[in-house]
Amino acid sequence: MTIHREGYPSIAISAVLFIIINLLSFAFISAHIPILAWLIFLVTLFLLLFMISFFRIPNRKLTINPAEVICPADGKVVVIEETDDVEYFHDRRIQVSIFMSPANVHVNRNPISGEVVYNQYHQGKYLVAWHPKSSTENERHSVVLTNDRTTILVKQIAGALAKRIVNYLSIGQKVEQGRELGFIKFGSRVDVLLPPGTKINVHIGQVVQGGVTVLATV
Template identity: 50%
Template sequence: MFHKEGFKIILIALVITVGTLLLADSLIETLWIQKTVQVAILVFLLLILQFFRNPKRPVNSDDFKLIAPVDGKVVVIEEVFESEYFKDRRLQVSIFMSPINVHVTRYALSGLIKFSKYHPGKYLVAWHPKASEENERTTIVIENPVFGEVLYRQIAGALARRIVNYAKEGMQVVQGEDAGFIKFGSRVDLFLPLGTELNVKLNEKAIGGKTIIAVRS
């Protein structure tokens, strides 16, 4: 299965691939050059297809567990001052997504969307310390009956040029469902209440919709 945000790009890639294969076959006489071009365009198509893949991961909603919103590696776990919404100190957990990761964003919790805002910005590499405040990004806050208000931020990376966010203020959302997409390399930051019991460690691999980031008893 492929994510709907990739349908147009996949179609364009298919047209380019078929056209290149046909042209290479008819216009390039040197066999090794012809085959090199054809293999290269097929690799290009495979990369596009794998980037927009959307694996189905059923989730049994549990208000006492906060799940990973995306695939990637946990690159930040620290107490920080969150200046946009809470304006106080929070526990930040950041997951970096490389271009080969699934880029679907999933709701980490069920609850009510209290805040959703898009910010245009720069395209620093996603692991840059200032990326959370200066890059193109969206900020979303979910109010959950167990965790309270949890903020997550989709952050574009150096290659990303479009963040898709489906969350709108007033929506009731369900844990694990599709929350959006970030195209071509990015990061997601979670801002949790201080004292939250984490279930992940720095540099650990996270799987969106499956890995449990935090728990409440």
């Protein structure tokens, strides 16, 4: 396991606060209320470990197959439905949505290899990630990847806690399946819009792993 570079500033700040809070606690509280000082230590240690865990990148064997669309994120499948895409395709698409809780790994990965033909950031609201309108009204970053087999749209969507979406791609860039697409801080969801008729390999409620679980066959 390694720590994602997006986490370095947050973890550093958390570590400094952990040290300062506990130095003050043991200097001024422990002599009078030792139980409270230890409680503060345990709570702040938990928060520091949670921050480190949030930015973890576990060691995994990624799934690489040009005939498959791989899940772009860890989490739970919360939506599989046909929808009208009004952003790029302007037609019917199959939408698969993956909800990421704060406990999930938050690295987002390219579901397919191909070329980036669309890349757009949208300002918006911070509705809870499972809200039906979060796909079109929340802050989000959309990219379209295309190859000789399929063309898909991937949306990184902010939620009530997620306040920063990071996207590493640019138009015209050639990307590889499983490589990093971006990162969303503190819980949200990722939508994948697929062509009609695509065989979906996941089901509602399924827990998936980004870069590993096969989302669809093309």
